Amino acid sequence: MSALRAELKQWIETAREGQDVVITERGIPVARLTGIDSADLLARLERDGLLSPASAAREAAEPVGTEPGRQGVSGLVRRLRR
Incomplete structure (x- = not known):
């Protein structure tokens, strides 16, 4: 942790x-720092x-995860988080 604080950049x-x-x-x-490429x-x-x-x-908003194979917001x- 101390090395992370000192050399965060x-x-x-x-x-x-x-x-x-x-x-x-x-x-x-305790944690993992991973780069993100948003695109x-x-x-x-x-x-x-x-x-x-x-x-x-x-069309009118449908509940999330209603289509087969979809896991919704929890998925x-x-x-x-992976």
Whole structure:
């Protein structure tokens, strides 16, 4: 933790470059710092059926996760936490 505090900018750059940074406290892993590429994230969520593009002609709002194979918001949250 102390190294993370002292060199946070460097660790963020490391994560941005695609490497995972595991943060430990007294030798026990407590968190992971991972870079995010938001454009790729949105494309991946659309491809996996967890997100659909906005549509002006969309009918009345349907409950999330009503289509077969969709897990709804809870599935999206689980996916994002990985």
